[in-house]
Amino acid sequence: MPRKPIARDAVLDAFEALLIEVGERAATLDAVAKRAGVSKGGLLYHFPNKEAMISSLLERMDGLAALDIAAMKAAPEGAAAFFIKSSLWADTPLDRVFVAATRLAEVAHEETRRRFAGIQQQWLDVLAEEVGPEMAKAVRYMGDGLYFNAMLEGGAGDTEVKASARSADVGALLAAVDRLRD
CATH class of the missing domain: 1.10.357 (Tetracycline Repressor; domain 2)
Structure with a gap:
């Protein structure tokens, strides 16, 4: 089964939603990856760190x-x-x-x-x-x-x-x- 493509906007949307719902501290890379439905490696492909997401x-x-x-x-x-x-x-x-x-x-x-x-x-x-x-x-x-x-x-x-x-x-x-x- 082919891997689901990683959507940069989906990761950014997940980050935005977590900021709104739980705030900056709880919007960790792991939490964003989980919310976006991607692996942490997939997230890091698009955003090497939290500051890049910001x-x-x-x-x-x-x-x-x-x-x-x-x-x-x-x-x-x-x-x-x-x-x-x-x-x-x-x-x-x-x-x-x-x-x-x-x-x-x-x-x-x-x-x-x-x-x-x-x-x-x-x-x-x-x-x-x-x-x-x-x-x-x-x-x-x-x-x-x-x-x-x-x-x-x-x-x-x-x-x-x-x-x-x-x-x-x-x-x-x-x-x-x-x-x-x-």
């Missing part, structure tokens, strides 16, 4: 953030409205990689912190083009608050009620953004 995860984050920033710039409703609307936890690849990378930042991984700062600055720059630099920070904080609260509410419960409340929150924040533009 580097690839950060590259994934940068790529997904670049797509998000491009969509933000092209949004017909404007960058600020796009940012607010897209700030709800939706379990997207960008959401997942951000949470995984946050687990790295929690343990003071400096490159992760540097990359997050760069992405946040890019968001601010795009927002500032539309609403000015001071208001750009307010919009970013609105989005950060929505994201954080939606992520925390992602557990069990009446999802229709939560969705309705989040929709009302988004509407109120979009109205506030309109006032900022005036």
